[in-house]
Amino acid sequence: MIRALILPLSLSVGLTIGLMNAVAAETSPAALAEAAAARLDQAGQTLAAAEKARDRVKALTETLRAFEDGLEAMREGLRRVSLREAQLTRELDARETEISQLLGVLQSIAATPDPVLAMHPDGPTDTARSGMLLADVTPALTDQAQALRSKLQEVAILRSLQQSAVDTLAQGLDGVQQARTDLSQAISDRTNLPKRFTEDPLKTALLVASAETLTGFASGLSEIAEGEAPGSLPDISHRKGKLPLPVQGTILRRAGEADAAGITRPGLILATRPRALVTTPTAATLRYLGPLLDYGNVVILEPQAGLLLVLAGLDVVYGSAGQVLPSGSPIGLMGGEEAEIGTILSQAGEGAGTEASETLYIEVRENNAPVDPVAWFATGKDK
Structure with a gap:
């Protein structure tokens, strides 16, 4: 029994996704990863079954979302793993002398045969006292040894998990890039979407060139449409405050909040990761897409008349x-470059996530007047 207290210095540990649960007591990265994996599996099945271009776009959109979720879960899990490993390493380093003494005692006890360990040279009385002392000391040594073993095992697990993350990240980054390429091609091949009007390129160019404000541009949108079908998409006022945000991100500034230069705008600004997918929050007519004023590339959607x-x-x-685009349709990608694996690992080691x-x-805009986007989008109270 006493010999069983000696710690194995070399640990062989199998990695499973369940180990992630031991790393984080908060929202589990494992749960996020499992959900992302399930979505990815479903997306793959949908993609394999898709025959028409429209179905392919939908499947690829879901695939790309699943990749984004999976990579986000991996980054967050890796960050927490790195923080926990660093914490344990600091604790073990700080207790190095104490641990060395503990190991010395345990090795000395283990090297002594049990009969000799129980005997005392001064006779039976002192032998009995020695046995009583040993009985008192052994549980404390056992507890310390078990605690040390647990921490060493966790460090080994975390380091193995960090190592395996390199391959997982590489596959995920390759997969998301391939999904983006395939999605772009599928959208180019798509021909079966309904159209409410045909754009006049010359009128569009003139409107863009002459527009000085977003209000002025929006008021002239009807001029670029030829052969527009009457009517509109169904009223969505019942969805006010419930529309999903068009991209995964966090609110950086709300309507009316000034930026570093003191400039205020009537809309909100989301911080997103590079190359994030942007989709329609609801079914809508695509009124305009392209560069506009100082906004960069702009997409203007009309879910219903006047909105x-x-x-x-x-x-x-x-x-x-x-x-006319269905809800959840891809309408573009954000800019920037996906972080390299080395950068992601470095940021995780510093306890930071990859930068948004x-x-x-x-x-x-309602009847061409800006309104607070929070009135329409489900932004969450904590954002």
Whole structure:
């Protein structure tokens, strides 16, 4: 029994996703990763079954979302793993002398045969006292040894998990890039979306060139449409305050809040990761897409008559003006470059997540007057 207290110095540990649960007592990265993996699996099945271009776009959109979720879960899990490993390493380093003494005692006890360990040279009385002392000391030594073993095992697990993350990240980054490429091609091949109007390129160019404000541009949107079908999409006022944000991100500035230069805008700004996918928050007519004023690439959606959703700051835009897009349709990608594996690992080691370096501006206009986007989007109270 006493010999069983000796710690194994070399640990062989199998990695499973359940180990992530021991790393974080808060929201589990394992739960996020499992959910992302399930979505990715479902997306793969949908993609394999898709035959029409429209179905393929939908499947690829879901696949890309699943990749984004999976990579986010991996980054967060790696960050927590790195922090926990660093904490344990500091604790073990700080207790190095104490641990060395503990190991010395345990090794000395283990090297002594049990009969000799129980005997005392001064006779039976002192032998009995020695046995009583040993009985008192052994549980404390056992507890210390078990605690040390647990920490050493956890360090080994965390280090193995960090090592395996390199391959997982590489596969995920390759997968997300391939999904983006496939999605772009599928959108180019798509021909079966309904169209409410045909865009006049000359009128559009003139409107863009002459526009001095977003208000002026929005008021002239009807001029670029030819052969517009009457009517509108169904009223969505019942969804007010419930629309999902068009991209995964966090609110950087709300409507009316000044930026570092003191400039205020009537919309909100989301901080997103590089190359994040932007989708329609609801079914809408694509009124305009392309560069506009100082907003960068802009997409203007019309969910219903008199309501415009303006999304500005995209790097890549998808579709053509006049198309009626279903809810959740891809309309573009944010700019920037995906962080390299070395950068992600370095940031995780410092306890930081990869930077949300891109910004998407969202403005909502009712009857060509800006309103607070929070009135329409489900932004959450804590954002």
